[in-house]
Amino acid sequence: MLKGITNFLRRKFKRKRIRLNAPAVVFLDNRFPDFFNQIEYLFSSGFLPQGTVVITRHRRLNLKSISAGAARFNAPLYTFTNLASIPLVEPGATIIYPYNAQTNARMMLNRECAHVFVGHGDSNKKASCNPMLRAYDYVLIAGELSRERLIDQGILRPAITREHTIAIGKTVVDQRHANLYSFADAEAGGALAYLPTWEGGFEAENYCSLREANVAPFLIRFAAKLGMRNILLDVHPNLGQRSSEYETHFRSLAVQLLDAGLSISMRQKGSILERSSFVADLVKTERITLFTGTAKLSYAVVDVSAAESIIAAGHIPSAVLKRRETKLYASNRYSLLRNESLIEIQNEASIAKFLDMAGGEKDQKQQIAFSEAIFSHDDPVMASLDAREKWTYLSRNYFHKTGP
8 A cells, every 4th residue: 555655656746857959968977076177178179069968967066066167158957866867868969978977878778869978088098998988879089099999908899990989189089188288398498297197986997106106206317317397297186086195195296306406386277186285385385386377398297097198189298107006908009109108117127218218319209109190080071170160070970970
């Protein structure tokens, strides 16, 4: 009897699912408070068409920031609390997925829409080789190296990869940081940058080099070789989210760099570490300068992360720090192109090999070859299109192609 009453009330007061009619939908199911900032380039670049809406899971901790982000671009925001309350999308829309989430599979049951994974950066992390990439209608990638990664790592079969992936270059994939970095040699004020990634949702995805004792001595030695006294610390905004120990690691790094006589600036972007009392004290005493705007860089040191392609988009040379505990999900050609610039940070021989090569003719040739290889276009027409034109072209010729 009670069960019958309960079912009756559930049916009577069941919330009707909203139906959305929009050219494009951005579907977000991510728990981090500031993650909209990582995808705002999809809107600010003009890539997404007018009338794009956002669907996100209702979470108290991040709803306010998502609402504010969507409002900046006049994008209507709809929320859901469970699978049954996800809004229904009318046929003909393109649903964009910047993150892999289990709820994405629920959205993809709607086969009258095109389902496109864009991602928020191109990297050799485990997340960039998620088997879920097989499920989307299309995966937008930066270029041929990205496609080779998916084949070499066994995510996609070579026979279908050309149809399933679309190489669109850097216009969209790295748009969000296009104006943050420019190349300048040391004589013109170019700095050395260190861009550590965050520690990942769990240890298997922890590519952050900040915890390694060799990092500070390496940066000091590298700066000395390049003749630089300025270093930019550009940390991932989520660094320290899972583990507070990274504030201790950051403190140790900053102290060692300052004791070595290096001048430190830190990218101001609302990161967790930036808000720490330690950084606040150093800013107050003018030992660290908070920095915004375009950074002039001569060289960048990055972790295995999307920062590598972002830096490459600015034609800035870089070295990648790899921890032995985390697997590199890269193509075979990537490893050959990077060679000495892919450094095993716990291995002194690897560090010494890079420092011996860095800044020389061999280094310059390898950097140019890598920069040329990472971005490409399958369709030469797209190379001449801006972000807005690129969406229209992709929609007509790929997402909703009606003719041969």
